Amino acid sequence: MQNFDAVLFDAGGVFVLPDPTVLGPLLAPYGGATDIDMHVRAHYRGMAVKSAKGSAEKSWHEYNLAYVESVGVPADEIAYAAHVLDSTRNAYVWRWPLAESVAALAALVAAGVPVGVVSNASGQIEEVLQRSGVCQVGHGAHTSVRVVIDSHVVGVAKPDPGIFDHALVYFEGIERHRIAYVGDSVTMDIGGARAAGLYPILLDPFDDHLGADFHRIRSLLELL
Ligand SMILES: [Mg+2]
Numbered sequence: 001m002q003n004f005d006a007v008l009f010d011a012g013g014v015f016v017l018p019d020p021t022v023l024g025p026l027l028a029p030y031g032g033a034t035d036i037d038m039h040v041r042a043h044y045r046g047m048a049v050k051s052a053k054g055s056a057e058k059s060w061h062e063y064n065l066a067y068v069e070s071v072g073v074p075a076d077e078i079a080y081a082a083h084v085l086d087s088t089r090n091a092y093v094w095r096w097p098l099a100e101s102v103a104a105l106a107a108l109v110a111a112g113v114p115v116g117v118v119s120n121a122s123g124q125i126e127e128v129l130q131r132s133g134v135c136q137v138g139h140g141a142h143t144s145v146r147v148v149i150d151s152h153v154v155g156v157a158k159p160d161p162g163i164f165d166h167a168l169v170y171f172e173g174i175e176r177h178r179i180a181y182v183g184d185s186v187t188m189d190i191g192g193a194r195a196a197g198l199y200p201i202l203l204d205p206f207d208d209h210l211g212a213d214f215h216r217i218r219s220l221l222e223l224l
Pocket residue numbers: 010011012013014183184185
């Protein structure tokens with residue numbers, strides 16, 4: 001692996017997922033499983049389908065269908081369950097921390113690696129990351145990061161490379177190609193980071209993107 005001097009991260013799908021302890025019981029009446037691991041798997045399945053279809057950031061239709069199918073909703077209930085999922089999931093439900101990612105972030109920071117977060121969000125992501133025990137900007141109870149950029153706050157969203165400029169001012173002196181950007185969306189994260197001149201890496205825990213022409217990791221621990 002290339003050596004990096006700094007790492008920027010996406011938030012959704014990297015540190016936090018749509019809360020499976022909410023979505024499990026939500027989808028159970030339509031035949032969905034409540035098993036946490038199945039919901040984690042369903043998120044990445046949904047993201048892979050969303051990326052394959054080239055869906056825009058705010059278009060979650062393909063994701064919803066793939067998600068409910070992945071947790072075992074039978075064919076005749078998929079459309080209805082996907083509608084219920086879409087009606088329930090909101091920015092604040094993206095709050096369930098991925099323990100391995102949280103641990104990897106802490107270890108990177110402990111190793112002296114400058115890190116930050118750049119997220120397409122709704123104005124909530126900095127507080128959600130703090131409440132979920134992932135990180136905060138500056139000193140605090142959790143891992144300290146240099147900056148958390150929220151697309152709603154700065155008014156520009158991935159894949160527009162301009163969103164990264166808001167973070168890169170906190171990484172002065174580090175060349176862009178020496179800064180990795182880790183996300184779970186090919187369209188938003190790989191595309192956006194490439195356009196910004198960063199080094200894109202896809203978090204692909206289930207190898208949904210075998211053969212892709214970009215760097216993939218199965219766990220943030222690989223960054224160490
Ligand atoms: Mg994401």
